[in-house]
Amino acid sequence: MFKRNGMEKGIESLLFISAVAAVLALFLLCIFLFRDGILLFRDYPLSSFLTEKSWYPTSINPRFGLLPLLLGSVIVTVGAIVFAVPLGIAAAIYISELASPRVADILKPFTEILAGIPSVVFGFFGLVVLVPYIQDAFDLRTGQIALTGSIILGIMALPTIISISEDAISSVPRSIKEGSLALGSTKWQTIHKVTVPAALSGISAAVMLGIGRAIGETMTVMMVTGNTAIIPGFPSGLFEPVRTMTATIALEMGEVPQGSDHFHALFAIGSVLFITTFIINIVAGHIKTRYKFKL
Amino acid sequence: MSDEFTNGTEIEVRGLNLWYGTNHALHDISIDIPKNSVTAFIGPSGCGKSTFLRCLNRMNDLIPGCRIEGKVNISSQDIYNKDVDVVDLRKKVGMVFQKPNPFPMSIHDNVAYGPRIHGAAKKEIGGIVEYALRSGALWDEVSGRLSTSALDLSGGQQQRLCIARTLAVKPEVILFDEPCSSLDPISTSKIEDLILELKKQYTIVIVTHNMQQAARISDHTAFFLLGDLIEFGRTEQIFESPQKKETEDYITGRFG
Structure with a gap:
C-alpha cells in the first residue's frame, strides 16, 4: 500500500523534471542568445545598430545596420501576408462552410501535406520555376526579388492559416x-x-501564426530573394532583391570568426528576430x- | 376537421412524407393549422414533431440526405414549389429554437440583424429594434444597455431576445421548437405569457415536451407518435376526451 504511493511520487517527480528541463533549456538558450547579442554593444553603439542604414560587416570600418535586414524581413512578410491571408481565409470558409463533405475530406489532408513539405523544396521550386517566370513576367534583370519570396512564403504560410481558421470557423x-x-x-x-x-479571434490567431511562420522562415527566402542588404523602398522594394534577418544569419554564420563583432552582430540580429x-x-x-x- | 375552426387556415399540409436517407421519419401527415392561434405538437422523443416543425420553414433543406414529398401550403402558397425562395419563406415563417442562440453581438445588433439583411433603412432600425424588444417583453430589462453583449443576458432573457429578433423581421407565422426546455419555471411562464400575447397577431406553432404547457397555452393540439400524426383537435378535447387509445395512453402518462 505504501509502496504504491512511492511509485506515484516517483512518476510525479519524473514528469516534473522533464517539464523543468524543457523550460530550462529554452531559458538558457535565450540567455545565450541575448548575452552574445549584447556583447556587440561593447564596441559598437546600440544607436548605430538601430539607425545605421547599411550592413557592411566585413569592411575595414564595419557597419552593422539592422534596418536593411529588418525591413527586408518586413517587406517579404507583408507581401506574403497580403497574398496568403485572403486566400487562406477564403479557402477555410470554402472547406468548412461550402464544400460537400466529400470535397472537404480531399482538400483538408492536402493542405496538411502542404505543411509537411520541407522548406528547401519550396525554395528549390521557387528558384527553378518562379524566379525565371517572375523575371520574364515583369521584365526584370533578376527574378530573385522580395516578391518571389513573398509568394513562396505565402504558399508556405497557407496551411497554418487555412487549418487554424478552418477550425475556428x-x-x-x-x-x-x-x-x-x-x-x-x-x-x-x-x-x-x-x-x-x-x-474572428481564431482567424486572427491563425493570421498571426502565419506571420510568425513567414518571418522566421530561412532557407526558402535565402534561395529566392537575392540577398542584397539594401533598405528596400516601399512598395517598389517588392521588385528588388532584399535580404532578410534570417537569411543573413544563415549566410554569414559559417564564415564569421567566433567572438568577433560580426559574430556578436549576428546574435543581435537573432535576438531581434526572437523578440x-x-x-x-x-x-x-x-x-x-x-x-x-x-x- | 376544418369546420371546427373559428379562424381561417394558415398552414395546410397534405400527405407529407419525409425520409432521412432510408429512414422514413414522417408518414403521410395532413393537418390544417388555423390562423392567429396557438397549435401545440406533443409526443414522445423521436416522434417526429420537431422534424415536422422544421418542414414548415424548410430548415430540413440543410440536412443532407433529407427528402420530402407532399404539399405544404402557407397562406395558400406551396412552399416546396421550385419557384419559392427560401429567404422569403423564412422571413414570413420565423423560428425560435430549443436552446437560446443569440449571435455573439450586442443586444441591439441581434435584433437589427434581420431587418438589416432584408434592407431596412438605417433610420428605421432604431424603431424596429424598440418595437421588437417591447413585443418580446424584454425592452424594460435591456433598454439601458442595448450595446452590451447579448451573451451576458440570462438564459430566459436570451430566449426572449431570440423571439424579439424573430419579430423584428415581421413574420406571419412563428415556429417554436421546445422554447422553454432549457429555462427555469419563471422564465418559462414569461415566455408562455408572451406567446399568448403574440397569438393575437401571429400564427404560432409550438413543439413541446411539457403537456401542461400545451394544455395551458394552446388552442389546438396535435399528437405525434413514431412519425404518424395520431390525433389533432381542440386542446380541451385532446386532453379531456381523446379519440384514440394511443393519445389517451400518452396523456395519462402510460408511456412517453
Whole structure:
C-alpha cells in the first residue's frame, strides 16, 4: 500500500523534471542568445545598430545596420501576408462552410501535406520555376526579388492559416448559423455577418501564426530573394532583391570568426528576430483568449 | 376537421412524407393549422414533431440526405414549389429554437440583424429594434444597455431576445421548437405569457415536451407518435376526451 504511493511520487517527480528541463533549456538558450547579442554593444553603439542604414560587416570600418535586414524581413512578410491571408481565409470558409463533405475530406489532408513539405523544396521550386517566370513576367534583370519570396512564403504560410481558421470557423455552433438562416438570411450573409465574425479571434490567431511562420522562415527566402542588404523602398522594394534577418544569419554564420563583432552582430540580429516572433505569439495568444466568447 | 375552426387556415399540409436517407421519419401527415392561434405538437422523443416543425420553414433543406414529398401550403402558397425562395419563406415563417442562440453581438445588433439583411433603412432600425424588444417583453430589462453583449443576458432573457429578433423581421407565422426546455419555471411562464400575447397577431406553432404547457397555452393540439400524426383537435378535447387509445395512453402518462 505504501509502496504504491512511492511509485506515484516517483512518476510525479519524473514528469516534473522533464517539464523543468524543457523550460530550462529554452531559458538558457535565450540567455545565450541575448548575452552574445549584447556583447556587440561593447564596441559598437546600440544607436548605430538601430539607425545605421547599411550592413557592411566585413569592411575595414564595419557597419552593422539592422534596418536593411529588418525591413527586408518586413517587406517579404507583408507581401506574403497580403497574398496568403485572403486566400487562406477564403479557402477555410470554402472547406468548412461550402464544400460537400466529400470535397472537404480531399482538400483538408492536402493542405496538411502542404505543411509537411520541407522548406528547401519550396525554395528549390521557387528558384527553378518562379524566379525565371517572375523575371520574364515583369521584365526584370533578376527574378530573385522580395516578391518571389513573398509568394513562396505565402504558399508556405497557407496551411497554418487555412487549418487554424478552418477550425475556428467550424467550431462556430450550428445553432447560431441556423438562427441566422431562420431569419431569412442567405448562406453568404450568414457566413460573412455571423459565422466569420464569430470566428474572428481564431482567424486572427491563425493570421498571426502565419506571420510568425513567414518571418522566421530561412532557407526558402535565402534561395529566392537575392540577398542584397539594401533598405528596400516601399512598395517598389517588392521588385528588388532584399535580404532578410534570417537569411543573413544563415549566410554569414559559417564564415564569421567566433567572438568577433560580426559574430556578436549576428546574435543581435537573432535576438531581434526572437523578440519579434515572441511578440507575435503573445499577441496571437492574447487575441485568442480576449475575443473568445462563451457559447 | 376544418369546420371546427373559428379562424381561417394558415398552414395546410397534405400527405407529407419525409425520409432521412432510408429512414422514413414522417408518414403521410395532413393537418390544417388555423390562423392567429396557438397549435401545440406533443409526443414522445423521436416522434417526429420537431422534424415536422422544421418542414414548415424548410430548415430540413440543410440536412443532407433529407427528402420530402407532399404539399405544404402557407397562406395558400406551396412552399416546396421550385419557384419559392427560401429567404422569403423564412422571413414570413420565423423560428425560435430549443436552446437560446443569440449571435455573439450586442443586444441591439441581434435584433437589427434581420431587418438589416432584408434592407431596412438605417433610420428605421432604431424603431424596429424598440418595437421588437417591447413585443418580446424584454425592452424594460435591456433598454439601458442595448450595446452590451447579448451573451451576458440570462438564459430566459436570451430566449426572449431570440423571439424579439424573430419579430423584428415581421413574420406571419412563428415556429417554436421546445422554447422553454432549457429555462427555469419563471422564465418559462414569461415566455408562455408572451406567446399568448403574440397569438393575437401571429400564427404560432409550438413543439413541446411539457403537456401542461400545451394544455395551458394552446388552442389546438396535435399528437405525434413514431412519425404518424395520431390525433389533432381542440386542446380541451385532446386532453379531456381523446379519440384514440394511443393519445389517451400518452396523456395519462402510460408511456412517453
